[in-house]
Amino acid sequence: MAWMGYHMSDPNDIETRFSVEDGMAYMDSVFTEPSNEDLAQIDRIKDVLDQLPPREADFVDLYYFRKLKQTDIARIFGVSQPTVCYRLQRATARVQFLLQLPKVDKSRLEVAMSFLPDPLDAEIMVLMWETTCQSAVAKRLGVSQGLVRHRFFRTINWMHGCAETLKFLMSGEQGLHPADVMADVLDPEERDQKIRRALNRLPDIEAQVLDMHYLQGCTAGKIASELGISATDVSHLLRRASIHFLARARMPKVTRNRLLAAMRGLLDDPLDAEVVIGMWEHVCPEVTAKVVGLHPSEVVDRFCDAVETVAGYALMFTFISDNLNILREVRRPTWDHRVTHSVD
Numbered sequence: 001m002a003w004m005g006y007h008m009s010d011p012n013d014i015e016t017r018f019s020v021e022d023g024m025a026y027m028d029s030v031f032t033e034p035s036n037e038d039l040a041q042i043d044r045i046k047d048v049l050d051q052l053p054p055r056e057a058d059f060v061d062l063y064y065f066r067k068l069k070q071t072d073i074a075r076i077f078g079v080s081q082p083t084v085c086y087r088l089q090r091a092t093a094r095v096q097f098l099l100q101l102p103k104v105d106k107s108r109l110e111v112a113m114s115f116l117p118d119p120l121d122a123e124i125m126v127l128m129w130e131t132t133c134q135s136a137v138a139k140r141l142g143v144s145q146g147l148v149r150h151r152f153f154r155t156i157n158w159m160h161g162c163a164e165t166l167k168f169l170m171s172g173e174q175g176l177h178p179a180d181v182m183a184d185v186l187d188p189e190e191r192d193q194k195i196r197r198a199l200n201r202l203p204d205i206e207a208q209v210l211d212m213h214y215l216q217g218c219t220a221g222k223i224a225s226e227l228g229i230s231a232t233d234v235s236h237l238l239r240r241a242s243i244h245f246l247a248r249a250r251m252p253k254v255t256r257n258r259l260l261a262a263m264r265g266l267l268d269d270p271l272d273a274e275v276v277i278g279m280w281e282h283v284c285p286e287v288t289a290k291v292v293g294l295h296p297s298e299v300v301d302r303f304c305d306a307v308e309t310v311a312g313y314a315l316m317f318t319f320i321s322d323n324l325n326i327l328r329e330v331r332r333p334t335w336d337h338r339v340t341h342s343v344d
Helices: 014-018 036-049 056-064 070-077 082-100 107-115 119-131 135-143 143-172 178-182 187-202 204-215 220-227 229-251 256-266 271-284 283-290 296-321
Strands: 002-004 007-009
Touching: 002 036, 007 283, 036 056, 036 082, 056 070, 056 082, 056 178, 056 204, 070 220, 107 119, 107 256, 119 143, 119 296, 135 143, 143 229, 143 271, 143 296, 187 204, 187 229, 256 271, 256 296, 271 283, 271 296, 283 296
Parallel strands: none
Antiparallel strands: 002 007
């Protein structure tokens, strides 16, 4: 047993240190054979050790895997036992963070962030993913820490807004009544002003139905009579137009070209990007299917997967924002490489 802060910590108890769920409970007993899942968790932990500061990785290796005491580790490296204790605590926090961080290839992330209109924003997002440290990113880019923070959180908010709006587009296929949709805009006067501004951005038939219903106060029957369509068609068009309008009102300001560039950056398959744009423009799987040459069910599947991917990036950066500076390290010249790789 070794002293860790204010409580005793067992070097064998890796579960409480590195795992957020079951982890490696078998380590509590030397008589229990590790399962394949346990071994896989060990491999994952050893993989992320190379992403830690070299000396912390050494401490974790020696303490948790080679069962050395903190006092012995301190003697080997010529430091105090409290230093070893502190470094182990920092290292375990870093390992837990890295184990939970989604696996993303840096080159893939650079491509994904290329949709941002300012290349500086793309650099900030990639470097924050690498370092989690605003001051380190600011120093590397030669800008202020405040600018890094502002651009970082602004991009996260844009990604969340984009994902939520795209999810909302699917609600048009879930039988929502137009009144339920438009209830999100509480002030009727504000709603009418927004409708007037949005009419020229909606498909002609949707704009006409929205105008007649909300701005002219026409009933569904009158709209159907004047347009020569059925009441059922009017209801469908009104629901779709309401969804489309409110999605435009909710979405962070974005042009079609920027949204298309964003989707091409964030999604692996260019066809998925076309599906998203089709749904954005038409709010209808059937119409989108005709445009991109797919079956409507495949459009829905691809669209839902694309939305989850966009949301995943947003959640990843939110997770980083909740753990700022977790990977920050003050470099020491004598601590710039690991030594336990050669120790058996």
